[in-house]
Amino acid sequence: MLSDAEIADQLDEILANPESDDEFFDEIDTGYDDDDFDMDILVPSSSPEPSSPVDAQPLSHFPFQSPKTVGPKVQHAKKTPLHTPDFKWKTNKNFHPKTFDFDYSKLVINHYSSIGQTHNHTTHIQHNPGNKINHTTHIPHHPDNKCGVQKHEFNLHDDSSILEFFEAFVSEFLLGKVAFETNRYAHQFLQHEVLSEHSRAKGWKDVDISELYVFIATTLLMSRNKKLDMKDNWSNDPLLYTPIFGKIMCRDRYLLILRMIHFCNNEIQVSGNRLFKLDMVLDEVRANFKAAMVPFQNLVIDESLVLWKGRLSFKQFIKSKRHRFGIKFFVLCDVETDYILDFIIYTGAETRLLPYDINIGISGGVVKTLIAPYLNKGYNLYTDNCKKNRRGMPPLKNKLSAGGVQSSHTKNIMVLKWLDRREVFMLSTLYDDKLADSGKVDRKGVMIKKPNCVVNYNACMGSIDKTDMLLSSVECVRKTLKWYKKIFFHLIDLCILNAFSTYKTVTGKVMSLANFQLELIRQLLEKYSSPTKSPNSRGRPTSKDQPFRLTGRHFPSDVPTTNTGKANRRRCAVCIKKNKRTDTRYMCSDCDVGLCVTPCFGIYHTKKNLGTKLF
Numbered sequence: 001m002l003s004d005a006e007i008a009d010q011l012d013e014i015l016a017n018p019e020s021d022d023e024f025f026d027e028i029d030t031g032y033d034d035d036d037f038d039m040d041i042l043v044p045s046s047s048p049e050p051s052s053p054v055d056a057q058p059l060s061h062f063p064f065q066s067p068k069t070v071g072p073k074v075q076h077a078k079k080t081p082l083h084t085p086d087f088k089w090k091t092n093k094n095f096h097p098k099t100f101d102f103d104y105s106k107l108v109i110n111h112y113s114s115i116g117q118t119h120n121h122t123t124h125i126q127h128n129p130g131n132k133i134n135h136t137t138h139i140p141h142h143p144d145n146k147c148g149v150q151k152h153e154f155n156l157h158d159d160s161s162i163l164e165f166f167e168a169f170v171s172e173f174l175l176g177k178v179a180f181e182t183n184r185y186a187h188q189f190l191q192h193e194v195l196s197e198h199s200r201a202k203g204w205k206d207v208d209i210s211e212l213y214v215f216i217a218t219t220l221l222m223s224r225n226k227k228l229d230m231k232d233n234w235s236n237d238p239l240l241y242t243p244i245f246g247k248i249m250c251r252d253r254y255l256l257i258l259r260m261i262h263f264c265n266n267e268i269q270v271s272g273n274r275l276f277k278l279d280m281v282l283d284e285v286r287a288n289f290k291a292a293m294v295p296f297q298n299l300v301i302d303e304s305l306v307l308w309k310g311r312l313s314f315k316q317f318i319k320s321k322r323h324r325f326g327i328k329f330f331v332l333c334d335v336e337t338d339y340i341l342d343f344i345i346y347t348g349a350e351t352r353l354l355p356y357d358i359n360i361g362i363s364g365g366v367v368k369t370l371i372a373p374y375l376n377k378g379y380n381l382y383t384d385n386c387k388k389n390r391r392g393m394p395p396l397k398n399k400l401s402a403g404g405v406q407s408s409h410t411k412n413i414m415v416l417k418w419l420d421r422r423e424v425f426m427l428s429t430l431y432d433d434k435l436a437d438s439g440k441v442d443r444k445g446v447m448i449k450k451p452n453c454v455v456n457y458n459a460c461m462g463s464i465d466k467t468d469m470l471l472s473s474v475e476c477v478r479k480t481l482k483w484y485k486k487i488f489f490h491l492i493d494l495c496i497l498n499a500f501s502t503y504k505t506v507t508g509k510v511m512s513l514a515n516f517q518l519e520l521i522r523q524l525l526e527k528y529s530s531p532t533k534s535p536n537s538r539g540r541p542t543s544k545d546q547p548f549r550l551t552g553r554h555f556p557s558d559v560p561t562t563n564t565g566k567a568n569r570r571r572c573a574v575c576i577k578k579n580k581r582t583d584t585r586y587m588c589s590d591c592d593v594g595l596c597v598t599p600c601f602g603i604y605h606t607k608k609n610l611g612t613k614l615f
Contacts, residue, residue: 087410089394095409095432147296148337149502154292158507162516163523165503168292169495174284175212178263181280182207185262200252207257210528215257216492217524218249220517223476230255248529261485274314274347277484285491286342290373292502296336300382301370302464304329304343306490312483314347322468327487332370333463335382339501340467340494342370345487380430382460388425396425405451407433418451428453467497470513496520526550526608549591554605556586556597570594574603 151157154168183206195201207215225242227233232240234251245251263281270276307323308315316328328346333339344351344366354372356365371381393415394408400419407416416426416433431453438450474496477489500516503509530552559568567585573593575582587594588601595601 087392087394089408089410091408095407095414097414097428097430097432098412147294149505150292150294151506156502156506160506161523162499162503162520163527165499166496166520168502169285169288169498170216170492171284171288172209174281175209177280177284178261179207179209179212181262181264182257182260184265186260188266189260200256201259203252204256204260211257213524213528214249215254217521217529218245218254219476219489220521221245221248223474224518248525258485261488263484263488272350274350275345278487281488281491282345285495289341289498292498293334293337293339293341295334295339295341295374295379297378298335298380298382298460299341299371299374300333300335300461300463301367302331302333302384302461304331304464304468306477306487308483308486310481310483316346327483330366330370331464331467333467335460335463337501337505338463338466340498343494344370382457384461403449405433405435416451416453418454424454426451426453426457431456471497474514474517549605550608552590554588554590556595556601557589559585559587559594572596572600574600
């Protein structure tokens with residue numbers, strides 16, 4: 001048996017390796033009882049009050065100041081010995097789970113988790129109408145308690161643009177803070193660093209909110225145009241040439257912003273705060289996530305991993321994940337909409353959690369922290385990978401045939417063992433041990449039956465895996481030397497994912513995440529970009545619409561003559577939308593499109609919708 005001091009020393013390594021986690025819990029032989037919680041393990045101090053919102057001001061005078069003390073400090077409080085829960089397990093009677101209304105006035109939360117070896121995680125997100133849950137639900141009609149997107153919080157409605165949904169999470173207020181800290185860091189860098197004669201940093205100019213939105217749009221666009229080297233996006237090589245990047249932002253300017261982008265004041269960094277570099281962004285993004293959605297009844301908590309192989313004190317190894325090495329996120333997700341409600345970045349023993357009892361372990365502390373705002377309101381929580389050999393668990397040693405079930409229960413909780421291809425263990429307060437149709441048939445055409453809790457677990461537990469799958473094809477995260485920059489771009493991806501979820505929920509429109517991201521890039525550039533001349537532009541001008549056609553100053557010019565000196569003409573981009581072919585001698589050189597001088601030139605540069613999208 002380990003001593004209390006040894007247990008505290010090893011908590012930082014509990015989740016670092018799945019195998020070491022098993023060995024550690026086997027050694028200390030953990031267990032807990034709901035009636036004997038002693039909240040005295042690694043108690044975080046209260047976080048500082050967030051800064052009050054301010055109106056947009058010139059960035060050189062932006063009033064945001066980082067707090068002198070950022071983030072909670074971990075305090076080692078009085079420890080209590082582990083104890084064995086005194087559960088009275090029964091096997092000779094049926095388990096009758098309690099039924100609860102989904103109502104904010106009820107003081108209850110139901111949950112279950114798989115324990116030990118888990119079921120195959122090829123999940124079905126769509127609910128099966130044939131699987132009836134053994135309790136009734138009632139969603140209150142009070143407007144303040146209505147589930148779904150809280151449109152009034154961000155002035156969203158059915159006709160809101162994709163950009164407005166994105167700006168609800170990545171707001172001008174947030175990017176104003178980022179711009180302020182970036183400019184401060186750039187000036188500190190120029191004062192303290194010895195630069196070479198031709199250093200790009202000598203040409204630094206303060207960044208503003210609009211330029212940061214264009215910087216994000218450019219980064220997102222890179223995920224749609226994969227190149228081995230970031231500089232290849234501005235290459236003039238005919239095999240690599242992508243002219244849009246040079247028209248959006250100059251290469252040197254983009255690389256300089258990427259080098260200088262910052263989220264804190266390094267001069268007031270607090271020792272021991274591992275997330276100090278990102279505190280400001282994390283607080284703002286998490287607050288927006290929580291404010292935008294009142295979740296539906298089913299919630300899920302699972303882990304996600306952001307690839308990182310560099311040196312980092314809280315880097316994790318999870319052999320079951322695609323990337324294996326990286327920064328671990330614990331994510332709380334709404335099953336109905338796949339909306340990310342909250343997340344926690346795991347930083348070892350210093351992970352910012354609510355006070356929790358040592359008997360439930362740090363994983364129990366994570367669940368307690370994420371679910372705290374939704375406790376006692378009738379929500380159902382689905383979690384993963386609790387250990388089957390915890391103290392107080394009943395012995396389930398019967399040899400079962402394929403499809404067989406063995407269970408044991410107390411008054412409030414049931415443990416179930418089911419034999420599929422291997423043994424599957426489930427812990428539930430919501431379901432009994434009865435079998436239900438899984439919606440699949442075997443080779444003989446016979447309907448496959450599974451325990452109720454397994455069917456619903458498979459239907460609900462895949463939300464976080466689904467978000468990872470969606471992001472894998474469009475994520476803007478790139479390899480970088482600074483871990484906090486990679487996390488920042490991952491947060492941008494999460495904001496896009498939540499904007500995508502809320503957009504579909506509010507408007508009812510159906511589209512893919514890839515098309516949503518592309519339209520978001522277009523709208524960002526239309527609102528915030530100004531045309532940038534490329535000195536080495538070549539080739540035939542594109543006939544596709546330019547995202548900055550509604551901004552800047554545009555003037556008609558003659559279509560260049562041919563190589564033989566003959567007059568040349570181009571098709572009018574506006575007339576094409578009217579199914580009318582008109583050849584004109586005039587064009588907009590900035591937009592590279594042919595246009596009739598009147599009225600098409602004015603229509604093209606003032607009307608957002610010209611009918612069918614031009615690209």
